[in-house]
Amino acid sequence: MFKKVLIANRGEIAVRVIRSCKEMGIKTVAIYSELDSNSLHVRLADEAYALGGKTATESYLNTDAILNVIKKSKAEAVHPGYGFFSENTDFARAITDLGVVFVGPPPEAIEIMGDKISSRIAAEKAGVAGVPGRSESVKDPSEIEAFGKEFGYPVAIKAAYGGGGRGMKVVNSKKEVKEAMESAQREALGAFGRDEIYLEKYLDWPRHIEMQIFADTFGNAVWLGERDCSVQRRHQKLIEESPAPDFDDKIRQKMGESAVAVAKACGYVNAGTVEFLYQDGEFYFLEMNTRLQVEHPVTEAVVGMDLVKLQLKIASGEPLGFSQEDIQRKGHSFECRINAEDAAGGKFLPAPGPITKLVPPGGYGVRLDAGYESGDNVSQFYDNLIAKLITWGSDREEARLRMLRALSELKIEGTATVIDAQKLILQEPDFIKAVHSTRWLESKVDLSALTAQSFENKETSTSTNATTIVSEVNGKRFEVKLYIPEGLAMETKGSNSAVKSKPRSRTQQGAIKTVASGHIAVPMQGTVVKIHVAKGDIVKAGDTVITLEAMKMENAISSDIDGVVKEIKVKNKDAVSPGDVIAIIE
Ligand code: ADP
Numbered sequence: 205m206f207k208k209v210l211i212a213n214r215g216e217i218a219v220r221v222i223r224s225c226k227e228m229g230i231k232t233v234a235i236y237s238e239l240d241s242n243s244l245h246v247r248l249a250d251e252a253y254a255l256g257g258k259t260a261t262e263s264y265l266n267t268d269a270i271l272n273v274i275k276k277s278k279a280e281a282v283h284p285g286y287g288f289f290s291e292n293t294d295f296a297r298a299i300t301d302l303g304v305v306f307v308g309p310p311p312e313a314i315e316i317m318g319d320k321i322s323s324r325i326a327a328e329k330a331g332v333a334g335v336p337g338r339s340e341s342v343k344d345p346s347e348i349e350a351f352g353k354e355f356g357y358p359v360a361i362k363a364a365y366g367g368g369g370r371g372m373k374v375v376n377s378k379k380e381v382k383e384a385m386e387s388a389q390r391e392a393l394g395a396f397g398r399d400e401i402y403l404e405k406y407l408d409w410p411r412h413i414e415m416q417i418f419a420d421t422f423g424n425a426v427w428l429g430e431r432d433c434s435v436q437r438r439h440q441k442l443i444e445e446s447p448a449p450d451f452d453d454k455i456r457q458k459m460g461e462s463a464v465a466v467a468k469a470c471g472y473v474n475a476g477t478v479e480f481l482y483q484d485g486e487f488y489f490l491e492m493n494t495r496l497q498v499e500h501p502v503t504e505a506v507v508g509m510d511l512v513k514l515q516l517k518i519a520s521g522e523p524l525g526f527s528q529e530d531i532q533r534k535g536h537s538f539e540c541r542i543n544a545e546d547a548a549g550g551k552f553l554p555a556p557g558p559i560t561k562l563v564p565p566g567g568y569g570v571r572l573d574a575g576y577e578s579g580d581n582v583s584q585f586y587d588n589l590i591a592k593l594i595t596w597g598s599d600r601e602e603a604r605l606r607m608l609r610a611l612s613e614l615k616i617e618g619t620a621t622v623i624d625a626q627k628l629i630l631q632e633p634d635f636i637k638a639v640h641s642t643r644w645l646e647s648k649v650d651l652s653a654l655t656a657q658s659f660e661n662k663e664t665s666t667s668t669n670a671t672t673i674v675s676e677v678n679g680k681r682f683e684v685k686l687y688i689p690e691g692l693a694m695e696t697k698g699s700n701s702a703v704k705s706k707p708r709s710r711t712q713q714g715a716i717k718t719v720a721s722g723h724i725a726v727p728m729q730g731t732v733v734k735i736h737v738a739k740g741d742i743v744k745a746g747d748t749v750i751t752l753e754a755m756k757m758e759n760a761i762s763s764d765i766d767g768v769v770k771e772i773k774v775k776n777k778d779a780v781s782p783g784d785v786i787a788i789i790e
Contacts, residue, residue: 205228205229205230205516205517205520205522206230206280206281206305206516206519206520207230207231207280208230208231208232208233208277208278208279208280208281209221209225209230209231209232209233209279209280209281209282209283209307209516210232210233210234210235210273210274210277210279210281210282210283211225211232211233211234211235211245211249211282211283211285212235212264212270212282212283212284212285212288212289212295213245213264213283213284213285213286213287213288213290214236214237214240214243214245214264214575214586215243215244215245215575215576215586215587215589216573216574216575216589216590216591216592217285217286217287217496217498217575218234218245218249218285218575219244219245219248219573219574219575220285220512220573221283221285221512222234222245222248222249223248223512224510224512224513224516225516227510227513228513228516230516231250231251232248232249232250232251233249233250233251233252233253233273233277233279234246234248234249234251234252234253235252235253235254235255235263235264235269235270235273236252236253236254236255236263237255237256237257237258237259237260237262237263237264237585238254238256238257238258238263239258239581239583239585240263240583241254243575243576243580244574244575244576244577244580245575251277253273253276253277255269255270255273256269257269258583258585259585260288260585260586264288264289264586265288265289267289267294267295267298270289270295271298271299271302274299274302274304275302279304280304280305281304281305281306281307281516281519281520282299282304282305282306282307283307283512283515283516284306284307284308284495285495285496286493286495286496286497286498287368287587290308290494290495290496291314291317291318291367291493291494291495292314293311293314293315293318296308296311296314297311305519305520306519307474307515307516307519308474308475308494308495308515308519309472309473309474309476309494310471310473312470312471313470313471313472313473313494314494316470317470317476317491317492317493317494318365318494319364319365319400320362320363320364320365320366320402320491321339321340321341321364321400321402323489323491323492324337324339324402324489325339326466326469326470327466327469327489327492328489329469330462330465330466330468330469331462331465332462332465332466332489333488333489334404334488334489334490335404335405335407335481335488335489335490336355336404336405336488337355337360337402337403337404337405338351338402338403338404339402340402341364341400341401341402342361342385342401342402342403345381345382345385347403348361348375348381348385348403349378349381351403352375352377352378352381355405356405357375357376357377357378357406358374358375358376358406359374359375359403359404359405359406360372360373360374360375360403360404360405360406361373361374361375361384361385361388361401361403362388362401362402362403362404363388363389363391363392363396363398363399363400363401364392364398364400364401364402365392365396365397365398365400366388366391366392366395366396367395367396368440368587369436369438369439369440370391370392370395370396370757371388371391371392371395371396371401372388372439373385373387373388374406385401387758388401389401390733390734391758394733394753407481407483407488408483408643409483409641409643410434410481410482410483410641410642410643411432411434411448411481411482411483411640411641411642412432412433412434412436412441412479412480412481412482412490412642413430413431413432413433413434413448413451413459413480413481413482413487414430414431414433414477414478414479414480414497415427415429415430415459415460415462415463415477415478415480416428416429416430416431416475416476416477416497416500416503416511417463417464417467417472417475417476417477417478418474418475418476418511418514418518418524419467419468419472419473419474419476419518419524420473420518420522420523420524421473421518421521421523422523422524424523424524424527425464425467425468425472426464426524426526426527426528426531427459427460427461427463427464427528428503428507428509428531429446429447429456429460429503429506429507429531429533430446430447430448430451430456430459430460431444431445431446431448431497431499431502431503432444432445432446432447432448432449432451433499434640434641434642434644435629435635435640435644435645436642436645436646437550437552437645437646438552438646438757439642441498441499441541442540442541442543442622442625442626442629442645443538443539443540443541443626443629443630444499444502444538444539445502445536445537445538445539445600445603446502446503446505446506446533446536446537447506447533447536448482449600449638450638451482452485455482455485455487458487459480459487462478462487462489463478466478466489466492467492470492472494473518474515474518474519475495475496475500475511475514475515475518476492476493476494476495477492477493477497478492479491479492479493481642483641496511496512496515498541498589498592499539499592501537501539501571501573501592501594502537502538502539502594503537505535505537505571505594505596506533506534506535506536506537506596507531507532507533507534508532508534535596535597535598535599535602535603536596536597536598536599536600536602536603537594537595537596537597537603538594538595538603538604538607538630539592539593539594540592540593540594540607540611540622540626540630541589541592541622542574542589542590542591542592542593542614542616542621542622542623542626543588543589543590543621543622544556544557544582544588544590544619544620544621544755545588545620545621545622546620546656546657547620547622547624547625547651547654548620548654548655548656548657549651549652549654550646550649550651550652550654552622552625553727553728553759554584554588554728554730554754554755554757554759555582555588555619555620555621555657555728556582556583556584556588556619556728556729556754556755557581557582557618557619557620557659557729558579558580558581558582558618558619559576559577559578559579559580559581559582559590559616559617559618559619560578560579560617560618560659561578561615561616561617561618562574562576562577562578562580562590562591562615562616562617563613563614563615563616564613564614565593565609565610565611565612565613565614566613567606567609567610567613568606569595569596569597569602569603569606570593570594570595570606570610571593571594571595571596572591572592572593572594572614573591573592573594574590574591574592575589575590575591576590576591582619584728584729584730584731584754584755586755587755588755590616590619590621591614593607593610593611593614595607595610604630604636607626607630608627608630608631611623611626611627611630612627617659618659619659620656620657620659621657624654624657625651625654628649628651628653628654629645629649632649634648634649673686721764721765722763722764722765722767722788722789722790723785723788723789724749724761724762724763724764724785724786724787724788724789725782725783725784725785725786726750726752726761726780726781726782726783726784726786727761727782728752728754728759728782729754729779729780729781729782730752730753730754730755730759730779730780731752731753731754731777731778731779731780732750732751732752732753732774732775732776732777732778732780732786733751733752733753733758733776733777734750734751734776735749735750735772735774735775735776736748736749736750736751737749737769737772737787738769738772739769739770739771739772740768740769741768741769742767742768742769743763743766743767743768743769743789744763744766745762745763745764745765745766746762746763747762747763748760748761748762749761749762749763749769749786749787749789750774750786750787752780761786763787763789765789767789767790768789768790769787769788769789770788770789770790771787771788772786772787773785773786773787773788774786774787
């Protein structure tokens with residue numbers, strides 16, 4: 205087994221991997237951006253190294269900086285978590301070239317599955333049908349129009365390299381084709397560096413059911429069980445559970461065997477998830493994720509295995525150690541994603557900011573995997589998952605009631621979260637009866653009762669000031685960089701340094717500052733990625749004025765009145781804060 209593992213990630217998943225390593229006696233190495241210099245994963249790791257930079261590109265996606273840390277720390281293996289470099293073959297190859305183990309599948313398998321078009325083709329070859337659609341890339345809007353005519357609308361335009369619900373646009377009619385195609389390409393290019401797109405029929409009432417598989421280097425491959433991830437907003441998962449409710453065991457077996465067949469067809473090794481859409485008793489291959497999934501804990505809860513330990517075991521060359529017949533699933537498990545999002549009115553707007561207080565729930569059958577503690581800050585530059593709350597029960601109803609109880613104990617203050625939305629969803633009769641689908645939350649559930657969450661003192665820092673001091677340890681000179689959050693002042697008295705709190709301005713936060721009609725303000729911190737209008741343009745109420753990217757999502761900011769654009773106050777790539785006026789329309 206490895207003696208030292210570097211975790212090329214941040215937040216809850218870095219914390220999750222560090223915990224398993226600790227139990228296995230493996231030393232852990234964290235990496236961090238400027239904004240994460242004192243974050244939880246850094247605090248928990250045995251060693252931590254700065255990457256510099258704030259945005260993901262400058263830090264957690266900076267190959268050279270990470271390779272340097274690997275060399276410096278002498279880590280023998282790298283666990284990529286999910287997101288960032290987890291499905292990047294160049295990165296996997298670069299570390300393998302250093303003689304360091306990538307905890308994941310071989311680059312060839314990532315390559316086949318990393319592109320949704322080639323993964324569809326690979327699944328079809330393994331005898332597993334994809335969602336009705338075309339396994340080829342589309343270059344012209346007219347091809348989409350032709351597809352719409354043949355298969356009927358709605359049509360899903362999907363980025364071949366998309367992920368996390370990004371790079372997919374649903375088109376309801378011919379007239380939406382062009383804008384949707386451009387938006388899918390722009391989102392995919394910005395986030396994944398590739399803009400190839402392809403088409404699928406947009407199913408009307410599917411459930412998202414995925415299968416966890418594991419394979420070792422000795423040719424053994426098993427499926428551990430399925431997860432139902434149908435509660436989604438913006439095609440992103442919000443609640444997951446295992447087993448899938450009201451799911452015939454014969455179909456489960458068939459899905460498990462199909463998933464293993466897909467894995468074997470691409471020479472897969474380590475943990476993987478084969479995703480399917482399930483409708484009218486049939487399942488269709490959607491994609492394969494060649495890494496650990498966010499929702500892996502619900503599988504851990506029902507099979508009683510630590511999947512990160514299993515990943516490390518396989519990566520170090522050991523066999524799985526059990527066969528398909530040995531796997532026993534027991535009880536039921538739910539996971540609620542606790543995102544920093546304001547769910548008011550069902551909008552789920554990203555809400556980066558400080559966590560002034562976080563009180564975890566406790567008790568039997570409850571697990572909280574958090575990336576933050578009280579006093580930490582959720583930055584606009586990374587994803588907005590604060591924590592995952594997982595419950596286990598002897599059956600679905602016990603696990604559901606336990607989740608409601610745990611959600612009521614979990615207290616997060618300072619930034620808006622989806623906790624209240626989760627409570628509401630878990631009590632919906634359709635959800636209890638399991639007649640929901642991936643489209644259910646956005647089309648059927650009345651979330652109007654959810655109101656904006658506002659917090660005082662939200663204006664703490666999103667950045668830190670660094671001060672270098674010199675210290676001596678056993679006579680050896682060290683330069684120590686001290687990171688002081690903005691709002692705290694450094695006071696030096698004689699030889700003692702003290703960090704003192706500066707009083708913060710007390711503004712009512714969370715709610716956007718009230719602005720006059722026609723003064724278009726942004727509701728959240730983010731970066732301008734497209735300006736849709738020019739000075740002098742005539743706009744209607746509801747027309748998009750700019751596209752704002754915040755926490756990896758594009759948000760359309762629209763005009764509230766009919767009028768003429770008098771002034772545009774921002775440029776492309778500008779960073780804006782909640783309440784900033786970006787245009788004036790008269
Ligand atoms: P990503 O890689 O962005 O997660 P997926 O292809 O896995 O994209 O799809 C994410 C979600 O989008 C699915 O769980 C489902 O809700 C929805 N979706 C994707 N393709 C289709 C489709 N053809 N019809 C209906 N819903 C779809």
